[in-house]
Amino acid sequence: MTASILIEAIQLLIVALAAPLLVGSVRKLKARLQGRRGASVFQPYRDLRKLLVKEAVISENTSWIFRFTPYLVASVMLLSSLVVPMLTTRTPLGFTGNIIVLMYLLLLATFFLALAGLDAGSAFGGMGSSREMIIAALAEPTVMIAIFAIALRVGSTSLDEIVRRGADDSLLLLNPGHLLAFVAFFIVALAETGRLPVDNPATHLELTMIHEAMILEYSGRHLALIEWAAGMKLFLFLTLLSNLFFPWGVARTLEPLPVAIAFAALALKVGALAAAVAILETSIAKLRLFRVPELLSGSFTLALLAVISFFFVR
Amino acid sequence: MTINEALMLNLLAGMLSSFGAGAIGALLCARWPRAARVVGHTFALLGALLALGLGLAGLAGGTVSVSIAQVLPIGGVALGVDRLSAFFILVIAVAAVPSAIYALGYTREYEGRYSLAGMGAALNLFLASMSLVVMARNALTFLALWEAMSLASYFLVMTERDDRETERAGWLYFVMTHAGFACLLVGFLLLSHATGSMEFAGWQAGAAAVTGTTRNLVFILLAVGFGSKAGVIPLHIWLPQAHPAAPSHVSALMSGVMIKLGIYGLVRVGFDWLSGGPAWWGGALLLVAAISAVLGVLYALVEHDLKRLLAYHSVENIGIILFGVGGGMLFQTYHLPALAGLALIAGLYHTLNHAVFKSLLFMGAGAVLHATHTRNMEEMGGLIKRMPQTAVFFLIGSVAIAALPPFNGFISEWLTFQSLLLSFQIPDKAVNLTFALSVAALALTSGLAAACFIKAFGISFLALPRSEHAESAREVGFSMRAAMALLAVACLVLGVAPFTVLKFLSKTTSELLGATPDMQFTWNRIVTGGSFATVSPLWIAVALAALLASIPITLRVFRANTARRYYETWGCGRAVQTARFEYTATSFANPFKRVFSVLYRPVKELAIEFHPESRFFVRTISYSNEARSIFDDAIYGPLNRMLRSFAQRVRLLQSGNVNVYLLYILVALVVLLVIAR
Amino acid sequence: MTLVKKIWTTPVVTEPQGVIIEDAQIEIIARQIDERARKLFGRSLHIREVDAGSCNGCEIEIVALNNPYYDLERFGLHFVASPRHADCLLVTGPVTRNMADPLRRTYEATPGPKLVVAVGDCARDCGVFAGGYGVFGPVSAVVPVDVVVAGCPPTPPMILSGILAALEKREQRQVEITQQ
């Protein structure tokens, strides 16, 4: 019991603390790929610390929704970090919900973020909300079908079960459905976390913004929470991708050594995925907004193929 | 606790006499509108409370059967309560109680404008016929009550009768519902002919003997009849007309409850009267569910009339419920009763949930309408500051209908997902694929629903008021807020403590299917499909609350700057911000319109009037972007035109010329003589 | 593929810290900024650029700060899209009548603590545009300016050092940076 609580605490801390590092690393790698030196990988921590000491300028038009949202979004991400199996196949709080619960929790955060975007009455915010929601809505079927594909293979939608049974299956990567589902989920993860080619996290042009446009009004600690939450979301998605599809090294017991190995494995896997994200972001351009549905329907097709392949291979 | 029949009977009698007293009392007070309002709604409330008791008692296992041979010929009136009936009585009551409370305040401004006596009578009649129709135990009782329910609701829709739009809405509603009734009539008559009984019990016993075309025909007819009441696409067209036209508490009842009786009928058909059928029945329901859910929400997205938007969401939610019902039927076909139970529970739970949050939302919309006198979202905005409590209630309803934790919509949608995902146990590839696509449709629906309610809440309640009406809006009266508060609390309770309902529902479905559903649950946890999935709604809520509380504390501990300064919205330094800078509902929906343009087939119109001196100065711009309804264009429009042109042609027969008339008689004679030979 | 290859073969063009190629100042300034900014903004400074009527000469120089050669980001400096996110306003150009109010609003919209750096001769004293009918006045006539960077246009290193100066002299208003 103590060990489980400890593991939960560790997971929470990992997500909370490593998220800015992950963001920093992706940025650093991107800078290097662009031939720049770039900011330190720890720059996001500095940004957050600075934002916390600044005052918050809040639009007069806003309501409590605007102020409440950053806290909610951050809380949702922290809660999600307790649900996702990171180091061990047994997350004590895992029973709070399966992967569908996780997806809906994330949608809750998006919901409020989009509301906050509308709250100030600025055209940018509304635009961001509208765009964010169409992408979120279109990504949803792919997520669910990809989940279905995984669930079919392991016979469960519980995150623990998926990881545990996946780890037992040595021929995992030979399964075509598995790989298809992975690619589909990866594309969706990019869309959900606001990465290229769906959204450019570094843009300055309001008219091309999606996520940024929604948070254009935020400042000070609110902005800090939202940036932090965005980092955590990226971290969570990369963790999901790595542990659901490549559950290597995840600890089966709560003893220190396997957990330590799991930690290292997690760092490696997430690092590799982060590198993949960075390379992808450097090598492709952002899609026009109305091209994004095509990308997402492509990923949906892949996910559906994964499901079909299960039924026909079975 | 055992519930004896006397208690049930007393509750039933009490309920009916309250509704009766309400109806008659309201009519007697026709000269005193205020008295009519109070009497009508107070008795409605009392009756609804008794209905609540009846429903709960029935769910706890109480049964009752009443039959009065004297009233209605051919079998007389036969009523009975089993668990399924009791559950639907509960659904009715759960929406009816707050509606009655709400109506007390809401209808105050009707005094002197519309007939409150008629309205009070119709409301009581409506509630009574709804509660009774689910208890009906033979064909004629059911049909008579079903039509009485339609009639009462038609009167309620016609309350604000000065409006031509209301007139059209009432007409369309009643005609559609009557067409549905005609289907039911034929279906019932066919079934009773085939089974040789007018009693429902007889149908169940004799259903196995009904085979082939008749069986399928009965199913199709009943599905169409009940589907038109439920508002499934393409039989939904009356819904977005009638619900906005009705007074808001009536919309709440119609949308929250009445359309659910279509679901009740479908459940009865599928699991009781016909008890199972070929796979295509369930498959067809799943298809209809997917179409209703996705198209329902898509039409809602481009709708800027707040109440009409909600009405389209009812279409969507009926689709979600049908995923459960249709899935259940498919499972039953493949002899997986445990899964059928799970799917049915999901559908029924969503039925209850939808009743709760849709009533809440309609009441919220009603409060907004009451305060701003408009249903057009483009004229709202900023209401969260002017009507803070209503805003909170509407927000809770929005989050619940968007199926987000920790509210009730989430639980039922989660259960629906689980039941659909567990379909892999069916050894048929085509069916598997159907389910997979249903999963996708449901997921798309939930995403779009979230988007739509961001629009609905965000555009109506947030930012600056878009019109003077919205500017001068005030919070509504106590009774209206109290009603909404009740429902908002219900949303939360049903969301964090689903075991309360699941306990009853699992018994209900066991009674219906003869097998325990494939799920276990305790007070804090639901497990489906062995270990297929778990959820602990209570823990999610608690953990979320705890984390929410901990973040500000943590920030304080780390001495974050807590200073706040209010300043204007950032608009690139432009001089003033007015509501015209805001993103509108139209613009919010535009990306959706473009992405799904195949379905919307939008008609755009851009008219710019230039300054006479120079084309660079614009005087006015008007832009409109309307979505067209495929169904109007493809089905109802042609049908209507066909009927009318047929009628026009037939009218030519009545030329006014006596010679021609005589010719008709002659022709008739000759034709008959030829036939007679 | 060619893109990946190119990325692979192109060396890092940002000048390493400690090697002076063209202007020894950059490095010095950078290091100074590093120290100062750490105190006030924790080595993170987000900049919002405001063109208050400039001929865009200064903008070209400012944009150059973002390129791989100068790579402003490595110092924790970053251009942002909204004054709400910014700590520092970089104002260029003589303030035209139409831009005076927006500039003031932008300043107000920026959460404190905040800096204002006026970039270019025009921002300092309206430059050649002084007295023009559309000109309202120098930046300091509209918002409190921490540092003025002279030059038409100032070089990127000068702008950098301006930002540094701003960090140093927050209490003393109006510092001028000129080419030595």
Added chain:
Amino acid sequence: MILATLLLIPALAAGSIALLRNRRLMETVHALAALATLGTGLTAAIRVWRGKTEIIALDHLLRADALSALMVTLVTLLGAIAAIYGLGYIRAEFDAEHTKQARMFFSLSQVFIFTMLLAVTTDNLGVMWVAIEATTLATVFLVNLHNTQNSLEAAYKYLILSSVGIALAFIGTVLMYYAGSAGSGEIAVNWTSLHAAASRLNPQVVRLAFVFILVGYGTKAGLAPMHTWLPDAHSEAPAPISALMSGVLLNVGLYALVRFKAVVDITLGSGYSSRLLMGIGLLSLAVASAFLLTQRNYKRMLAYSSVEHMGIICLGLGFGGYWGVFGALLHVINHALSKSLLFMLSGNILLKYRTTDIRRVRGLLRASPLTGGAFLAGTLALMGLPPFGPFISEFIIFRAGIESNAWVAVIGIALLVVVFAGMLASVNQMLYGEPPDKLERGDVLKWSMTPLAVNFVLLVALGLTLPSALTNALKQAIAVLGG
């Protein structure tokens, strides 16, 4: 004896009114005669039903069995209601200067009642034929009571078409008689004799005869395509007369038809007449639905609705079997009650709005709540909604239909939906909205409307329950028809 009295009262009343000059006196005689007729009629009917017997008078000239009793009840009951309503209506319509019209109205009304009573209580098919022809003659003048161009044209058409129809019916009757004579020697022109000899009739001739009778009496019953006179005549006649024409007279035509059907069914089996009746019933429904869908005149709307309901009754008769005929007879009652209610109310509306154009009647519920409310209830009843009688009778008819001829029943139900759509649109238009500005609020003819409460109460009662007395009465009537 009672039958003779029954016929004598209206006959005498008609004669005496024609001689009277005092308007009040006319009214009194009219009302009293109607009530007396009602009393006598009910007594006779109850005697028939109670004793499960038939009353024969005047050497088989008059004969009342259970079916006649049913018709007598309807004629006298609605006759009385229309008479009392008519007092107020005629007062409002014709002032002191138009006493001539009033006298004509009262007197001819009594004649009309007399002829109808005669038609349903005689055993002699020839007399029945004459009586039915006489109804036409009595009503023709009533249709033209206002003596306008429209009413004259309507009356003219009515006369021509009904006469042609009745002529065909005459041929049918003669053929029937011939069939009897040819088959088995001499028989009387009495229905009883014909009925008794039915099994011995020449089937070929009977076939032929029934077609003539169907077309002939069908014209009188307003069945399509012989209905063309009906909308004109019914909409032009004064409201109380329209009420009787639509509510009762059509049924009298149908009554004649049914009498022959009973004979024909014995000769040829029920299939033959069933097919014809179902066909003509469906056609009536279809034609009526088309006209109801685009109707602009509310009196014509009610008239077409009568065509529709006659179609439904024909369907019920055609479906046959106990329940089919039961439903049809019950529907006869229900239709009579609701249609007469509505036609009388349409009189109120006409007095109030001075127009029969649906589009110009707005806000009826607001302008005259009582009339509007009753009109709404009546149309709901006509459209077959609970808790009114027609709902039950239509249900029974279609139940019989599904069991005997499902497709016809389904088409019938579908056509009813179209009818529903059409009527609802018209009624919506009339009842709701803002009444015209100049119109003053309140109901007209308040006290004359009181007897309408009888219609209303009976309609609701028949919608909620089926008293055993009525069931027994109908059972006996069905027995007469050989069902």
